[in-house]
Amino acid sequence: MENMFHTAYYVVKKEKPFTDFPDLVQLNSRTGSNMTNCYLSDKACLRFTIDIYNVEREQLLSDLKNAGYISVMIDGATDTGNIENEIVYVKFFNKERGVVQSFLGIEDVKHAHADGVLSAVQTVFEKAGLDNWKEKVVFLCADGAAVNLGKRNGVAAKLKEEIGHLLAIHCVAHRLELGLVDSIKENQRLKQLQEVLQYLHQQYHYSPKALRELRMLADAMEEKVLKPTNLKGSRWLPYIHKATQILCNSYAIFVAHFEDQVSPERTTRPSSAVMGRAKNILHYLKSHTNVQFMHFLLDTLDFLKALSLQFQQDSLTPGEAVQYIEACLNGLTELCLEPGEQQRKMLADAMNGTYRGVELKNTTTDTLATDRKKITDMLTKHIESRLGDLLSTESIVQQFSALDHNVWPKLDNSDESKEAFVLHGRANIESLCHHYQSILVREGTTVTEVLGEYRLYKIWARMRNGPLRDTLLEILQRGDLQTKFNNLGIFAQIYLTMAVSTAACERGFSCMKRVKSDWRSSLSTQNLTRLMFLTIEGPSLDTFDAKRAVLQWWQSGSRARHGEPETKHNDAQSSSDSENEERIETESENEEKETGIQNEETGIQNEETGIQNEETGIENEEIGSEDKETGIENEEAAIENEETGTEDKGMEGEDMDIEGRDGE
Secondary structure (H helix, E strand, C coil): CHHHHHHHHHHHHCCCCHHHHHHHHHHHHHCCCCCCCCCCCHHHHHHHHHHHHHHHHHHHHHHHHHCCCEEEEEEEEECCCCCEEEEEEEEEEECCCEEEEEEEEEEECCCCCHHHHHHHHHHHHHHCCCCCHHHCEEEEEECCCHHHHCCCCCHHHHHHHHCCCCEEEECHHHHHHHHHHHHHHHCHHHHHHHHHHHHHHHHHHCCHHHHHHHHHHHHHCCCCCCCCCCCCCCCHHHHHHHHHHHHHHCHHHHHHHHHHHHCCCCCCCCCHHHHHHHHHHHHHHCEHHHHHHHHHHHHHHHHHHHHHHHHCCCCCCHHHHHHHHHHHHHHHHHHHHCCCHHHHHHHHHCCCCEECCEECECCCCCCCHHHHHHHHHHHHHHHHHHCHHHHCCCCHHHHHHHHCHHHCCCCCCCHHHHHHHHHCCHHHHHHHHHHCHHHHHHHCCCHHHHHHHHHHHHHHHCCCCCCHHHHHHHHHHCHHHHHHCCCHHHHHHHHHHCCCCCHHHHHHHHHHHHHCCHHHCCCCHHHHHHHHHHHHHCCCCCCCCCHHHHHHHHHCCCCCCCCCCCCCCCCCCCHHHHHHHHHHHHHHHHHHHHHHHHHHHHHHHHHHHHHHHHHHHHHHHHHHHHHHHHHHHHHHHHHHHHHHHHHHHHHHHHHHHHHHHHHC
């Protein structure tokens, strides 16, 4: 059975349909694997998947129930079945596993307003057995939709009515992209380049002939060319960076192809509309200033792309996010002061007015200093505006910087430095204690105790190097330090569990689209959750061990196996066992329904047999009546014979009398 379970897990992990399971089992049997001759159906694969899901999810549910504080990440999307779904991720601290971020579930939204979304989130936690999840939630991260972060009637506002200390944040990756979009709207050069990139994508995406000609031209020039990409996607910044990079790297090939399209010597002339657009694009690409601007924008997008990818890390903390933002802004300032790497290379190659074999127009020695300053200042302004709450020293998130030993004042022999070191962070800790007063009361601690431990923490951590994350993990995982900083550890846990990006939710929806494809659009929400969990959080195929799943499958059967007493599930079992009970009851109901249908069919057959028997009986009765009539006729014939015999006897007597008289 372990081989059967491994095969079922392969089907799930590779996002294959359940109908592939029987063929894979037969293939394994032909190649020498020891496989059973039963359970060769897609329904058996689903049953095995349920048991694997229950076993693999046990660890997550156990850790969640023992977690002190939880951050929740939510996002919404529509699947191929035209069902609106809300996906839920959680982030928490576990002493053995450290900081854990995991997919919890996905639920269909009955209504698209805040109450409907909140109800879907509530259902996900209830199915996980966490009815008290609101007591543990300290942070909510979502996209900027009004239904999520609306100040009056959003999900965050409704949760804050019950959870006073809850902090809600708009995903930093989304805000970074919105900052770039704001900048493009304000600058004509950026809008013009965006239009060029969009036309390149449309030209080669919707015209196979144009793409074929482009690749043939690249082969003739002995260069490589990539198909221009779309500017839109779930993570927009990497998309526009890639599109700009393709244009800069394959610049000469694109120019040669557009020159061929507008050439009067071309045998097959394109339409007038295509030729008009090709002339405009060619005019743009042959301008020295525009080519230089393309490479300057590529330098700018290098910094923004790096920041976007950093924002998509699962381990991202608010402090690290602030550091990444400041590093990106410093990089933009460098581009304002002097040209970047890509722009310098372009200027060096175009010294004689020719760039990659293309003669440029309006050649100039200007390095676009004015445009560089204008664009970098504009980007800096919009990024700071969009991410201002993380950079503001008055925000609650920034108060946790008091724990970061990397930003403390340096302590030397002077009285000024000692005073600054002693007072540093005290006001921040007091603000945190005031904001999380309800948690402190629940944990049975006071502001004085927290401040006392903070003084000890500053003495212990002032000589340490490395990121704040490692320092806080050591406090929470080392037994002696955990006892020493028991009260301060509350804030350490809260800080480590803060989620500032919903990139994981976007990856979850990508998984949903692969699992619930057009060919599997009827998947139920429950089965979709199981498949997504095993795909995202399940172990790799190399490390998966099916023994526990096989054991659970064996013990959770609807009927007792040979040699085992019949047992029922205990109420004290985990929620996974409850799901098994529901599955078994459903299967039993289905079996009863099938049995009832069979009984009905048997009854119909019996009724038909009875009718036939009745008809046979009627025929027998008719035959009996005929027999009776024949008997009556026989009796009448016998009577006639008897009467005839009597007459014969009488006549014989009379003859004898006559003969006697004659003798006399």
